Amino acid sequence: MNKNITLIALYSVLSLYALLTLSPFIWMLITSFKEPADLFRLPPSFAPTQLFTDAPFANYTSALTERDFSTFFINSLLVAACSASGQALTCALAGYAFAKLPFRGGNILFALVLATAFVPTEVTIIPEYLLMRGLGWIDTFLPLIVPSFLVGSFGTFMLREYFSALPNDYAEAARMDGASNFRIFRDIYLPLSVPALISVFIVAFIHSWDELLRPILYLNSPELYTVPRGLMSLVNEYDSEWTLFMAGSVVSILPLAAIYILGQRYVIQGFVGGGVK
């Protein structure tokens, strides 16, 4: 009996805290369905008033069309998909080399890939900016895609672990049969590493989708804005159209929430698996 009471108390505390954690999302959703006129009513109401009118999605359509959020959304999707697939591929190649192709200096190189990830972005961003300017890549998607396409510490680490855990016998047997080294990688080890690849892809996608600093530095034309950049420019331009801002915020969260709900296992594995070691 005593144990039950403890359990009930425990889960009441947890439920309360969960409500607190989720309340900003709930408030975001409610605000995005309010009539703009109801924003500045005191005390604030919890009613999503727009839902009861003829145009229940007016804030969303207005954000997506008039304020160009559909463009931002497509831009973000493009940038994040390119960065993430590039990163997954590069990390798979690198992880495989570190795990299955022993060579002199491999450990030092691997340590270098990991160690440089701990240097704060603030240090590297200034030379990076000057480089992008020199290359004439300002106001293109290239500065947002190319760096993550080329190197990823966390993904390399994770895939190295994954490939190391796979037996070498497969490669040796295939080599006996005359398979080339690249085919051994592509046809045997890569298919086996799909779960890890999905995790790396998802983490890279979320990071890219979330990025704010680089879009601020590198994108000038509104038609190239990503969602976070577009949201910020909207907020800076229009002072208090919170119904629109919140509709835009919901739109920017949707793909991430969808990924999280569909692939929670991969998301958690991706974020925690890379962080524990």
Next chain:
Amino acid sequence: MSSQTAQRFTWLAFLFLLPTLLGLLIFRLVPIVGAFVTSFTRWQIFDKPRWIGLDNYINILTSPVAAKVFINTAWFTMIYVPGVIVLALFLAVLLNNSLKISAFFRGAFFLPYITSTVAVTLVWRWIFSTKFGILNNLLIGLGYSDPPAWLADPIWSLPAVAIVSVWKDSGFFMLLLLAGLQTIDPGVYEAARMDGAKRLRQFFDITMPLLSRSLFFVLILALVRSTQTFEITYALTGGGPNGASTTLAYFVYENAFVHFQMGYASALAYLLCFAVGLVTLANFYVRKRWTHE
């Protein structure tokens, strides 16, 4: 392995590593050295850089504006680090079981971490809004007739940034600690229970020592993160009012890309990097001596 195969693998490995090597060189090693050299110059982006030795560092360490930024960063760290660690530990200990409902709670607590930073920061900006914000209206409803102006208040804007950061990150640290807790053998608790150890006793005598490795890792990560907050500051307060919530990473951004003082900003970035390195080293030293491996 014969030296001939080792030789072949070297070339092969080099091919596989080509993109990584290029990226490492162009986007990491060269910028790391480049920023270091830049930090000894005076460089308004449109002029030519001029060598000025240690002047940037001396300027930073003697200017009251930078001192304010260091104090802000320390203050932020003092709220953020204990905030995320205590919350994460509390939640992790409560959710360290295989009940279905715990999986739901873990999922809910991790949600803020993986959702779009700008989006969730904006809703907090609306929540903190002085007159029409839901927070102050709740506070007034509870009887606080004169709640703070939060983001417009020089005293409260920095804690507001810290609160949002804690809210966003604690679920992540919770998962890291949960992973640590899962490595503890349940038999240890069984034995303690046999000996009649109370719950609280078990926590301090078993959980804490056996979790110390994870705890130190989480501590380092939290300390490092606390010096690097940018997105939340940018979207919540813009460093204001009047610099009241400007912390180190944001100050680097302002100097580099608002005032275009490349040399000064690089020196700041290196000081930040130095602080992070120092914290990490100190932690490893302490960890060697105190944690239970």
